[in-house]
Amino acid sequence: MLKFALQEFYDDRDYKNISQNTIDNYKEILKQFETYCFEHEIVDVNDISKSTVMGYLTECKRKGNNATTTNSKLQRIRAFLNYLVEEEIIKDNPSNKIKKAQEDIKIEVFSDYHIKQMLNYYRRLKQRDKSFYAYRDYTMIVTFLSSGIRRTELTNLKWSDFDVTNARLRIFGKSRKHEVIPITDKLIRELSSYKLYCQQNFGEHNLNEYIFTNRENKKLTTNAVQNIFKRLAKVMNFKDVRVSSHTFRHTFCQKCIQAGMSTFAIQKLMRHSSISVTERYAAMWGNDLKEQNDKFNPINSIDV
Missing domain, CATH: 1.10.443.10 (Intergrase catalytic core)
Structure with missing residues (x-):
């Protein structure tokens, strides 16, 4: 079940002494991804495919997320799915087949x-x-x-x-x-x-x-x-x-x-x-x- 796998992932991040800010960021992004999966009747982690992740990222882009934000979300989802592979819960990480979006190289500074x-x-x-x-x-x-x-x-x-x-x-x-x-x-x-x-x-x-x-x-x-x-x-x-x-x-x-x-x-x-x-x-x-x-x-x- 996706919701149990997510909790195990958070516990693993906490055990590895990942900062609380990073864990909170994981929870914020993966909660959105979990909601998207449930809306598409995906409750088992084995049913998450490349198209599932792509569909979620595409929806994020439609809502106004730029390339940097969608890449950050892809990174968090990929880390979660890599954990599932390490734990032998799933065989392959479908998000590994997704390339990062091209980001505009523009960094804002104050005058x-x-x-x-x-x-x-x-x-x-x-x-x-x-x-x-x-x-x-x-x-x-x-x-x-x-x-x-x-x-x-x-x-x-x-x-x-x-x-x-x-x-x-x-x-x-x-x-x-x-x-x-x-x-x-x-x-x-x-x-x-x-x-x-x-x-x-x-x-x-x-x-x-x-x-x-x-x-x-x-x-x-x-x-x-x-x-x-x-x-x-x-x-x-x-x-x-x-x-x-x-x-x-x-x-x-x-x-x-x-x-x-x-x-x-x-x-x-x-x-x-x-x-x-x-x-x-x-x-x-x-x-x-x-x-x-x-x-x-x-x-x-x-x-x-």
Whole structure:
């Protein structure tokens, strides 16, 4: 039965210490796939065919899912069916015969205008009513922009990870291991100022071990961060870019590339598993580098 097989799969992911965020993502996508199967009277995993998976993905596309989203769903379904093969519940994985959809290579980044608009919005709020949300969300944006960390990594940040003396942050990364990255004096000042505000707001002895919390002084969740940016997006009303934590990460990477930072250094800061990932970003923004070089090259002002 499909529903029992799904529960066994979730239990297996949990046993293998897969992060809760990843398990939740599996559940969200596979629940949709399960519903599609039931609607087509498929209750036994042995009855899932290539056409079943293709039909589901086609329906997702009709509902507005882009190639990146449908590929992500295919990846999750494929992992589930691979598990069934490993457990000898089914003989072959029908989704292995499905090729990924061609994705448009377009990565959104914030312009300097976007960044100034967002920061100025929170500055005005801080000056007007000294809102906890304004202080927290302003510091959150500065942290994203200055470090390029992921949303989950930000919510896992603890004050004990903030090393002022050595100017670095300890990150609990995507691969479920701790890594250390350097941080700038500006970020140190912003985090130190925010820490002082939290101590005054919650009480020095009530400071939460996590840097970013909600108004009740409890650890901020990744969904809460997502909702913060959804609200900010409505206020900013940008027509040309998506307001999300990952857009900040892409912006950090782009700015580093445009400033001339080495690919190796960017890989270490972004904590990409392979330098080929970083090289794809570098190739993507190569035209920007050429434009900058054409505009600012010192030979422009020399008569040769």
